[in-house]
Amino acid sequence: MSSDTQANLSSSEDPTTTPPEGQETQEAPESSAPEAATDPGEEAAPPAPMDSFSSEDLLDDAQEEEEEEEVVIEGPVFDLATSETLSFTDLERGRSNVFDTPAHREHFRRMVEAMATDGDEGRRRGFGLWMLADYERCAEVLEPYAAEGSSPEAPTAAYARARALMALHRFEEASKIFEHLTTAHQNHPRPLAAWIESDLEARLAQPDADPEAIAAEFAERVKKAPGGFADTSDGRYLLGRLAELCREWDEALAHYAAGREAEPGHRSLLTRYARLAAQWGLDDLAIELYEELVEFGSADRSVLLNLGVLYEDCGRDADAAACYDLVLKNDGADRRAALYLADAVAGMDMYYDEDLEKKEDRLNQILRIPITDFELSVRARNCLNKMQITTLGDLVQRTEQELLSYKNFGETSLTEIKEILHSKGLRLGMPREEAVASIEAHASRVGSGDRSNVMNKPILELQLSIRARRTVETLGCLTVGDISKHSAEELLGMPNFGQTSLQELRNKLQELGVRLKGD
Template identity: 55%
Template sequence: MTEATATIDEPAFELFTDENPTFALLQNGRTMVLATAKERANFQSQMKSKADTGEEGRRKGLAAWVLSDYEKCVALLAPHQGDDVADYTRAKALMALGRPGEALPLFKRLSDSYPDVARPRGGALEAQLEAKLIEAPDTDVAALVEEMLKGAPDDFADSAEGRYLQGRRAEFMNDTQSALEHYLAARDLDPTLRGNLFRAAYLADRAGLDSVALECYQMAVQLKIADRPMMLNYGVLLEDHSRDEEAAAIYDMVARLDPTDERARLYLADARSAMDMFYDEDLERKEDKLNQILRIPITDFELSVRARNCLSKMQIHTLGDLVCRTEQELLSYKNFGETSLNEIKEILRTKGLRLGMPREEAVASIEARARRPVGEDSDPRNRSITDLQLSIRARRTVESLGCLTLGDIIKHSADELLGMPNFGNTSLQELRSKLAEHNLKLTGE
């Protein structure tokens, strides 16, 4: 369908002129508004021209939800408490902001007013569950959800909201298959339930069901309900399948929405690098080895108090900070003498580095050390994590734990790793297999 025919065939989204805008209208309109930068800009322009009070303010608050500006949505709709659409939209915005305790009374009022409608009841029960987990993280989710379902009408369990809550219960009980069945059933009943799509995609991802996870993430992006965590997870999964161009597009969307998001910008740079046909993998391995070493904190080494204090005052915190300095620069600093200088030079010598060393020379030196025959005192635990040649997902996880060597990795247990974002059983088995090649195991195995 071309842009021209889409304009003719699809109903226009007229939030500011519609006689009685509903939340369903907002949900459908969001897809249209966020379809292109031009549509978004036009909608924002309309929104800015409206007053913050009265009926215009109410509709402006609804518009803020469409644009995912949840803080503004909550503020503009607060004066309209008692209005069903305003209350439901504000409650959804509060949930998106991670404030379920404030959303609960709004959902509760709507649920009491419409006892036979699943959506407000589902919102109330989810808000109650999330608020309880914030208050008491060790809450028995299975027991709480079971109690919730007993208090709901008989047909609620078969609704999208009911299936979602049953999925949460099954997931808490580590029944992955049952949880996924409930989540996917809820998705088929109502694909706009963002929390459900996220849980389905995340659980499928961890279980190694990549095709299911990709389908759920893609649906969330197409419906314009994917938040930052969902989009980043989606991008990582696309990279795992060598779909780097698609991953870069996802990261670019996140980066454009928030230019200060350093994680998205880093992922975007990685994906773009992988798209380069002339990418030099050998050079990348060398650079990785260098960067791992240059990131080692100075505090990891035994230095005299005087040397440590001087380096700290000079804002030298890592070996990378140190390598770029010359002997003259260090000696020119007050209280930094020959003794401290010799300490520093010895540290660098053990890493094949020296002060004032050009980057190209540092890369070559580290590569040369990596090619040296294994000596009697060599220990696989001292090898760099780059030697494992892990997938992007697994490598990012161990790096986020601060691991630089294989010895750092085996200090962690399987449970710790599985608790990390984007790290599931597939990644765990990969890591175990790679460590086994060096006769190493994770803690507790």
């Protein structure tokens, strides 16, 4: 193997990087993963480096945006056209520069589109399309350049094309390329790792796939690979993935730890390791791993969002805001990042009266109760319908005089209404401040033994962690009763919700004598 060929394949990082947010394609679906904000196998380009942002900049967002529009780019963002022989590592590192800012990305895109479509420049054009995450066109453009021996950059072209095919879920086509590269470059572990992973994804994508049986088969393949492959960072990464498929979480963590020691900058390994650590409550380790990804310039959207949530969980709101802001700098239309940023900024300097919030939420829950939930006479119900009074909240706002002034509404109907409100600690014409205090006093008298009262408890009273609370809110849950309608499997399928969060939620519900669906 020539030194040029080996250099082209060499990479100190995992070849899997991530595409700009908004790309529908993924390199590795990894449906077996316990949880993920977005798939860590996705091809996505990292946002700007973390050290380019200070949480103090949040005060000057508008001014920053104006200044960014006036950026003048001097020279190429990445010298794609005139650089000497390019390796895949060069493309990965250059990609971080390309996606440093939207202006850099647009400048690079125009340069790539202006390149010739044949000859050496056509091959470089294909590399540029991979860097821009235009995988369909990349796979098409690089096809004639991927033949071994056509040029010193043929291995890079073949590898880049295969990664593009992985992102398009064309696993079998990618596998053939990786197999050829493995045969041609037997002393290099990266093509072998990609070959095994592409075959794994192809098998898992089959409708009748048995993940545990597949994992056992592929574990033998990894362990029997020559040259001590199983002990390399790539081998440990694959063994960790396979252990996750078998739900052997401790074994997976051990493999990822060994792989990290062998190669600290292995992006896919660090991403999976961090996510699994967070799932099992190893928050300090997860933060450390996510921060390493940021330091290595490999932090994509999911990494930054997950790191931000972990920061918020331990009260580091300014650091969380920095993470969310970086996501927005790369994609200003990211709604989730915008919501998270607003929440983190509010937490930086806002006094939060948790007790008052609980009382307000309890009142709102009661005021939303429909009038139809109560047994009323036909006359009283018809009168309320005609007055467009549909909830207890509508009713509390009215006075006795207003109700009695309505045709056919008499003292008997008024007595019915008063009894309903009294059962909830309310009365007609009650100011909101008085209603809040009355609801609290009434709740303490009723006690926790009342099943209906327990099921109507607002989720704020559970005092969940930020991660768990956001998950149940995303599912549309407002009360304990709403949560009980969802199963553990549904919750574990939500982003950033793992076994630790599930156990926390179960413990809180158990205190109230409530269980999740199916428990």
